[in-house]
Amino acid sequence: MRTRHLQRANVELSELTLGTWALSGRNNFGPVDRQEAIQSIRTAIECGVNHIDTAPVYGNGYSEQLVGEALAGGYRDRVLISTKFGLAPDALRGMRHDTSFKAVIREVESSLMNLKTDVIDFYFIHWPDPDTPIAETMSALNLLRNAGKIRFLGVSNFSREQIQEAEKYGKIDVHQLQFSMVHPKHKALIEWGSKQGIDAFTYGSLGSGILSGKYRTLPEFKPGDTRITFYDYFKEPKFSKIQKLLAVMDEIAARRQCPVSQVAINWCVQNQGVATALIGMTKPGHVAENCAAFTWKLTEAEMTRLNAAIDQTLKDE
Numbered sequence: 001m002r003t004r005h006l007q008r009a010n011v012e013l014s015e016l017t018l019g020t021w022a023l024s025g026r027n028n029f030g031p032v033d034r035q036e037a038i039q040s041i042r043t044a045i046e047c048g049v050n051h052i053d054t055a056p057v058y059g060n061g062y063s064e065q066l067v068g069e070a071l072a073g074g075y076r077d078r079v080l081i082s083t084k085f086g087l088a089p090d091a092l093r094g095m096r097h098d099t100s101f102k103a104v105i106r107e108v109e110s111s112l113m114n115l116k117t118d119v120i121d122f123y124f125i126h127w128p129d130p131d132t133p134i135a136e137t138m139s140a141l142n143l144l145r146n147a148g149k150i151r152f153l154g155v156s157n158f159s160r161e162q163i164q165e166a167e168k169y170g171k172i173d174v175h176q177l178q179f180s181m182v183h184p185k186h187k188a189l190i191e192w193g194s195k196q197g198i199d200a201f202t203y204g205s206l207g208s209g210i211l212s213g214k215y216r217t218l219p220e221f222k223p224g225d226t227r228i229t230f231y232d233y234f235k236e237p238k239f240s241k242i243q244k245l246l247a248v249m250d251e252i253a254a255r256r257q258c259p260v261s262q263v264a265i266n267w268c269v270q271n272q273g274v275a276t277a278l279i280g281m282t283k284p285g286h287v288a289e290n291c292a293a294f295t296w297k298l299t300e301a302e303m304t305r306l307n308a309a310i311d312q313t314l315k316d317e
Helices: 034-046 062-070 101-115 134-146 160-166 187-196 207-212 238-256 260-269 284-295 300-313
Strands: 003-005 012-014 016-019 051-053 080-085 087-090 094-097 120-125 150-156 174-178 199-203 274-280
Touching (some): 012 016, 016 034, 016 284, 034 062, 062 101, 080 101, 101 120, 101 134, 134 150, 150 160, 160 187, 174 187, 238 300, 260 274, 260 284
Parallel strands (some): 016 051, 051 080, 080 120, 120 150, 150 174, 199 274
Antiparallel strands (some): 003 012, 087 094
């Protein structure tokens, strides 16, 4: 497993992160077996992954609890944990933002309990909260850092301007945002962050599975499935456009004798400023397959060809 040294956090992080949104079993990514999910987390660690990403909103705490259970028996000492706060289900609005001082203090205690740990390594504001001044949120985070309950501060889904505003009140160590071959629009933000010393954790790195090569005909997901409510890759005309990109990826994968997903993973982490790619993996076999992506790298010529295919695929977006 390849690692990156984070600039501000000053820790070594595996270039692959196990994302646990899909492991929550309650966000309509399809059914997930609890024991298989726990084994997937432990398999990732055995393969060299040293970073697990979760959030309380993933299954209303279920994902965090699953991670806490999986990290028992000495596994916690081998990983860094990211979790988030400030986002909760709301019966009227779908999701509710709350990054108030009281909410931050309340949520961190709940996450520490769910994760069965004394400290959270990376604590992220999940989404910007339009109703709470960032100064108030940062004051709570600075207090938690000084108390030793969190180590590093992160922001997720923040713009450059929002990061700069947050930095007026405290140091931001890392940021998390959606980035993949089918969603490359944050490339400039990632590169800017890197120049400031703020490394990027990317989510949706496999485009909710479409970049795995698994879907060659338009699937029929159940209503409410996250793959069609949060992402738009499984809708026409985008789905058919992505198939043309997959054809180029197929050629590279065939020459490399590897799964298509490994091409997508390497493309993501070989972009400047990307420290680690979050990948949702619900089966131990998928974990081992994706970890094997780090035994090789795309050449400059392959990156150039893929970027041209991406530009052609998304030129009308």
